[in-house]
Each structure stands twice: as C-alpha cells, then as structure tokens.
Amino acid sequence: IGVAPSKTLAKIANRAAKKKEEYEGVCILNSEALREDFLKHTAVDDIWGIGPRLSRFLKARGIFTAWQLTHMNDFWIRKNLTITGLRTVYELRGIPVLPLENKTPDKQEICTSRSFGRPVEKLQELKESIATYAARSAEKLRQQHSLANTVLVFIRTDPFKEGVYQNFRVLSLPVPTACTEEITEYALHGLERIYKPGYRYKKAGVILSSIVPDTGVQQNLFDTRPREKSRKRMQVVDHINQKMGSDTLRFASQGIKKSWKMKRENVTPAYTTNWDEILT
Numbered sequence: 001i002g003v004a005p006s007k008t009l010a011k012i013a014n015r016a017a018k019k020k021e022e023y024e025g026v027c028i029l030n031s032e033a034l035r036e037d038f039l040k041h042t043a044v045d046d047i048w049g050i051g052p053r054l055s056r057f058l059k060a061r062g063i064f065t066a067w068q069l070t071h072m073n074d075f076w077i078r079k080n081l082t083i084t085g086l087r088t089v090y091e092l093r094g095i096p097v098l099p100l101e102n103k104t105p106d107k108q109e110i111c112t113s114r115s116f117g118r119p120v121e122k123l124q125e126l127k128e129s130i131a132t133y134a135a136r137s138a139e140k141l142r143q144q145h146s147l148a149n150t151v152l153v154f155i156r157t158d159p160f161k162e163g164v165y166q167n168f169r170v171l172s173l174p175v176p177t178a179c180t181e182e183i184t185e186y187a188l189h190g191l192e193r194i195y196k197p198g199y200r201y202k203k204a205g206v207i208l209s210s211i212v213p214d215t216g217v218q219q220n221l222f223d224t225r226p227r228e229k230s231r232k233r234m235q236v237v238d239h240i241n242q243k244m245g246s247d248t249l250r251f252a253s254q255g256i257k258k259s260w261k262m263k264r265e266n267v268t269p270a271y272t273t274n275w276d277e278i279l280t
C-alpha cells in the first residue's frame with residue numbers, strides 16, 4: 001500500500017512498500033523531506049506515465065532521476081513531454097492534478113480464459129471449460145449492469161510444442177444479453193465449429209464485446225426467447241451464489257469434476273476471506 005499527496009507519488013510509495021521489507025507492506029510519504037529522498041532514488045524509467053521512448057529522451061539530456069525531472073523548467077517540460085508530461089511532473093512535486101476515480105469504469109470487453117492443468121483432447125472437456133468461462137463472463141457482465149452483442153470463443157494448443165493449432169469464432173447475438181444460458185449456447189456452438197480432434201489443447205477462453213448498458217436496448221421483432229424470465233432466473237442464481245459461494249448454482253454444461261482445471265497448488269492463501277484458511 002502506498003499513500004502520498006498525489007497518484008504518481010502514491011505509485012512510487014506503493015513500489016517501495018512491495019520491495020522494501022522495512023515498510024512492512026505500507027509506505028506513507030507524509031513529509032517534504034521524504035518526498036525529495038524518494039524522488040532522488042527513483043529512476044525516470046520507474047515513473048508512472050514515462051515510457052521507454054521518453055525515458056531514453058530524458059537520459060540523453062542528463063535527466064536520470066525523478067528529482068532531476070521535477071527541477072526542470074515547466075516550459076521545457078511542456079514543449080518536450082507535452083501537457084501529459086507536465087501533469088506527471090506536477091504530481092511528482094506533490095501537486096495532485098489527476099482526479100481519483102470513485103467508480104471503476106465499466107469494461108468494454110470481458111475476457112475469461114485459463115490454461116488447463118493438463119493437455120485436453122476430448123471435445124466434452126473443452127465444452128465444460130468453455131461453458132464455465134462463458135458463465136463467469138456473463139456474471140461479470142451482470143455485475144456492471146451491461147449486455148453483450150458479440151461472443152468470441154478461442155482454443156489453442158501449446159505454442160512451444162509440435163502440432164500447433166489455434167482458432168477462434170466470433171458470433172453475433174440476435175439481441176444484447178447477459179443471460180448465461182444464451183451466451184453459453186452460442187459459445188459452445190462456436191467451439192464445435194473450430195474444434196479439431198487429434199490435438200492436445202492447452203488453453204481456451206471466451207470474450208464478450210460490443211458491450212452496452214442494460215437500459216433502453218433495441219429489441220428484435222422476431223425474437224422468441226422469454227427474456228424477462230431469463231433475467232429473473234439470473235437474478236436468483238446470482239443472489240444465491242453471492243450468499244452461498246461461487247458456483248453453488250451452476251449449469252450442468254459446466255461439468256462437475258473439472259479435471260482440466262488450472263493447477264493451483266501455489267495459490268496465495270485467503271486468510272481473511274475464507275473460513276477454512278483462517279489462521280488459528
């Protein structure tokens with residue numbers, strides 16, 4: 001955790017909190033002397049918003065640290081680094097100019113994909129994985145009160161081994177939707193079109209795009225799907241899963257054993273969010 005008067009300084013403090021044990025995970029830049037000291041030990045490469053090209057440009061002119069950059073003339077900074085670079089320098093000086101985002105902006109594309117714990121050859125196992133990823137993507141879609149117009153499904157083998165194969169299929173939905181059942185149906189249809197037997201698949205995924213808000217959606221005159229019932233059904237599923245735990249209710253197409261799932265032996269313990277992992 002990094003705490004500072006501006007976003008850019010907070011990024012520097014956060015970096016120190018992660019790398020230096022003496023801060024024990026929390027670094028607070030609460031004095032001018034501390035800010036100056038940190039800037040003197042921060043390379044221009046490590047400044048949030050300064051990319052490789054600008055970094056090379058600054059080093060070629062003898063500017064190697066954030067502290068040196070903050071002491072450059074504002075006119076020179078704006079001329080060479082544009083107004084964006086000037087904002088970054090103001091932030092480094094402790095003057096906040098980048099507003100805080102109280103609400104995370106809605107995603108314009110939602111992707112759910114994983115590498116398999118072992119190579120997968122059977123179409124049925126691929127279907128289970130795609131159904132699982134489609135359900136997770138649809139859940140994310142509903143969380144931000146949005147609907148998707150397009151479903152993309154992809155599969156690929158290990159690119160570092162012989163017999164490489166990868167393919168994808170894009171499917172347009174007749175009406176924007178966040179219904180797990182409908183999205184899964186289209187995703188599985190796309191999988192069947194691109195699946196080839198005889199390959200050992202390493203990864204698969206589902207991407208939802210052309211996302212729009214779930215209000216004021218143009219309907220299809222020839223659409224016969226009971227969308228209001230589907231919407232209420234999804235509300236019940238989400239409510240139960242939020243209350244009882246993820247996948248308490250799920251579609252049968254997602255499978256039960258899921259032997260293809262990604263290995264998670266080294267996953268970070270959830271000491272504060274999982275009753276079974278609380279330290280005693």
